Amino acid sequence: MKPDWRPLALLAGLMLAALPLVGSPSTWLTLSIAGLAMGLIVFVIASGLTLVFGLMDVLNFGHGVFIAVGAFVATSVMGGMAAWSASSSLALNLGAIFAAMLAAMAVAGAIGWAFERVIVRPVYGQHLKQILITMGGMTVGQELIKAIWGPEEIPLPLPQALRGALLVPFFGDSAAIEKYRVLAVAIGLVIFAALAWTLERTKLGLLVRAGVQDREMVEALGYRIRRLFVGVFVAGSALAGLGGVMWGLYQQSVTAEIGAQINVLLFIVIIIGGLGSTLGCFVGALLVGLVANYTGFLAPKVALFSNIGLMVAILLWRPRGLYPVTNR
Numbered sequence: 001m002k003p004d005w006r007p008l009a010l011l012a013g014l015m016l017a018a019l020p021l022v023g024s025p026s027t028w029l030t031l032s033i034a035g036l037a038m039g040l041i042v043f044v045i046a047s048g049l050t051l052v053f054g055l056m057d058v059l060n061f062g063h064g065v066f067i068a069v070g071a072f073v074a075t076s077v078m079g080g081m082a083a084w085s086a087s088s089s090l091a092l093n094l095g096a097i098f099a100a101m102l103a104a105m106a107v108a109g110a111i112g113w114a115f116e117r118v119i120v121r122p123v124y125g126q127h128l129k130q131i132l133i134t135m136g137g138m139t140v141g142q143e144l145i146k147a148i149w150g151p152e153e154i155p156l157p158l159p160q161a162l163r164g165a166l167l168v169p170f171f172g173d174s175a176a177i178e179k180y181r182v183l184a185v186a187i188g189l190v191i192f193a194a195l196a197w198t199l200e201r202t203k204l205g206l207l208v209r210a211g212v213q214d215r216e217m218v219e220a221l222g223y224r225i226r227r228l229f230v231g232v233f234v235a236g237s238a239l240a241g242l243g244g245v246m247w248g249l250y251q252q253s254v255t256a257e258i259g260a261q262i263n264v265l266l267f268i269v270i271i272i273g274g275l276g277s278t279l280g281c282f283v284g285a286l287l288v289g290l291v292a293n294y295t296g297f298l299a300p301k302v303a304l305f306s307n308i309g310l311m312v313a314i315l316l317w318r319p320r321g322l323y324p325v326t327n328r
Contacts, residue, residue, distance in 0.1 A: 007283045007322040014287065018294045026173035031293045037181035039289025040188025041250055043282050045243030046266045047195060048236025054276025054325060055211045056229050058120055059127050062134035063266065064259025065141030066237045069111055070104035070244030071254040072145055075154045077103045085159040093159030097183075097249070104241040111141075112237020116230055138260065145256045153255045156248045184246055191239070192282050199278060208232065268307050272314045274321030283322055287314075 015032055022028040049063045077100040078085055084096040119137045123129040158180050165176040199205035211218050211225055219225050248254045269288055273280025291310050296303040314322065
């Protein structure tokens, strides 16, 4: 089957169409990099959720608790490595960030394992109960986070070497590109490449894709789909923890409600991309990030509902999303 390039063309067309509206090429580049960075952070968070829905058919509205846990673990780890964060050495700064990310992924993955066993497993195949019980799980999780880290907002400042912006010459002017956004783009692209390689080039990925397409056939071939379910749920939770660290650094502060605040945006991305599609999630997240930044600059009031408008426009064009999975 030939790849469908039209959604990617839509992405490129959006960026080109924004250039004359923004006016200044340097400002356009700044907004575009900011939009791509936001989109890739959202993709990292949403990719696990779209895998969980695609393979397990689970509407996990409690995904936000893994985001919040990841962000708060990062505050503890980076607080304990304050000397590294305050150093002017980029290597030490990256060491602190990557240590926080690894710890966040480990803790969020472990909590995801318990969440699947205790909360999700009893309601497989029951969407209404899934929504209610996972939302309840997220509420309980938020209160536990407040009990451990406190109810107040906790700052999560960027390490010293990642503060400020780079001035990049562009069409006779200089575009200001925030250093952290460059790092976010790099991490997001690495995660997408790793997911794409795993899903397309490995036996595990083959089983995941087969499970999305025809779960009963995978079970008939003798594979334990239940173990695959648990592994995917844990991986999705770990990615949410990683995304929580990235989002917390993006906002430079963390609250217990950080996951709930972004939950709606995640489901918009998944619906735009096509339920269960990783590539669709990637393109949808980039569209959401770019539209949010362009409209925030051109028409701030419109930015409040730009993502809803984007979702409506995409669904009018493709009612099942940009890259629909065949059994959805």
